[in-house]
Amino acid sequence: MSGLVAISLGLGLAAASGFRVFLPPMLLSGAINVGFVSPAGELAMLDGWGAFSVLFVAVVLEICSYLIPWLDNLLDVVATPAAMLAGIGMMGSVLGAETDLDPIVQWTIAAVGGGGVAGTVQAGTVATRAVSTGTTGGLANPIISIFEAIMAVFVTLLALLAPLLGLVLVIVGLVYAGKTIAARKANSRVAIS
Numbered sequence: 001m002s003g004l005v006a007i008s009l010g011l012g013l014a015a016a017s018g019f020r021v022f023l024p025p026m027l028l029s030g031a032i033n034v035g036f037v038s039p040a041g042e043l044a045m046l047d048g049w050g051a052f053s054v055l056f057v058a059v060v061l062e063i064c065s066y067l068i069p070w071l072d073n074l075l076d077v078v079a080t081p082a083a084m085l086a087g088i089g090m091m092g093s094v095l096g097a098e099t100d101l102d103p104i105v106q107w108t109i110a111a112v113g114g115g116g117v118a119g120t121v122q123a124g125t126v127a128t129r130a131v132s133t134g135t136t137g138g139l140a141n142p143i144i145s146i147f148e149a150i151m152a153v154f155v156t157l158l159a160l161l162a163p164l165l166g167l168v169l170v171i172v173g174l175v176y177a178g179k180t181i182a183a184r185k186a187n188s189r190v191a192i193s
Contacts, residue, residue, distance in 0.1 A: 003099050003101075004164070005098075005163050005164065006094055006095055006098035006099050006163075007095070007109070007113070007167070008159070008163035008164050008166055008167035009094050009098070009159050009160070009163040009166070010090060010091035010092075010093075010094035010095055010110070010113070010114055011091065011113055011114065011117055011159075011166070011167055011170050012155055012156070012158060012159025012160075012163060012166030012167065012169075012170060013028065013087075013090035013091065013094065013114075013156060013159050014086075014087030014088075014090050014091045014113070014114035014115070014117045014118045015087075015117045015118065015121050015155050015159075015166075015169075015170045015173065016090075016151075016152045016153075016155040016156040016159065017083050017086035017087045017090055017114075017118045017121075017152075018083050018087065018117065018118040018119065018120065018121025018122040018124075018125065019121060019122075019125060019148045019149070019151045019152035019155065020059070020062060020063070020148065020149055020152035021058075021062060021079060021082045021083050021086045022055055022058040022059045022062050022086075023059050023062075023063075023149065023152040023153065023156065024086070024090055024152065024155075024156045024159075025046060025055055025086065025089075025090065026052060026055035026056055026058070026059050027153070027156045027157070027160070028043070028046055028090070028156070028160070029046040029047075029051050029052040029055055030052055031160055032046050032047050033047065033048065033049055033052055036160070037160070038097070039097075040097040040098070041093070041096040041097035041098075042092065042093035042096040042097055043093050043094070043096075043097040045093075046093075062075075063145070063149050066141075066142075066145035066148070066149075067141075067142045067145055067146075069133065069137075069138030069139065069141045069142070070138065072129055072138075072141050072145060073129060073130070073133060073138075073141075076122075076125075076126045076129065079122060079126075080119065080122050080123070080126060083118045083119065083121070083122035084115040084118050084119040084122070085115070086118060087114040087115050087116075087117055087118025087119065088107075088110045088111050088114045088115040088118070089110075089114075090114060090118075091109065091110040091113055091114025091115075091117075092106055092107050092109075092110030092111075092114065095109060095110060117170060117174070120174060120177055121173070121177075123177075124177055125144075125148055128144055129141055129144055129145075132144050155169065155170075
């Protein structure tokens with residue numbers, strides 16, 4: 001696997017971790033267990049149905065927890081740093097398994113790229129649920145939660161099956177997020193004036 005493909009796979013998995021912390025590692029573990037991905041290097045920790053089972057239970061608990069309107073906002077306090085750590089772990093593990101980068105470079109790229117992408121996606125989900133809670137009293141939050149879980153599956157599968165296309169999706173999403181944040185800051189400055 002080339003360095004660009006490894007970076008694309010890592011960023012895609014990191015972005016998916018911003019939607020759901022445990023779902024991308026569970027799907028990656030499944031891909032390793034069925035032989036789609038080689039369990040080299042740091043990815044070996046996801047090899048075996050025991051690892052998959054533990055992650056499956058974590059995914060079920062995470063998704064069910066997000067379906068409870070008040071609990072989803074409480075979970076965001078923990079999920080934001082956890083998503084960033086998961087993004088760093090996904091990116092760093094893929095880089096370690098698929099490239100010959102020096103560990104300092106590998107984990108620096110993982111921290112900046114993987115953590116940054118996962119944190120940006122997670123911040124978007126937090127903002128979306130906050131708006132939903134404020135406008136619907138949390139009644140729409142389960143629908144948003146289901147959409148986020150679907151997006152986590154979609155982005156993870158895209159990263160595994162077509163990493164370069166996944167990279168394009170991540171870049172488009174980050175540009176959109178940046179423009180949205182800039183527009184909101186501009187609107188808040190106008191409102192203050």
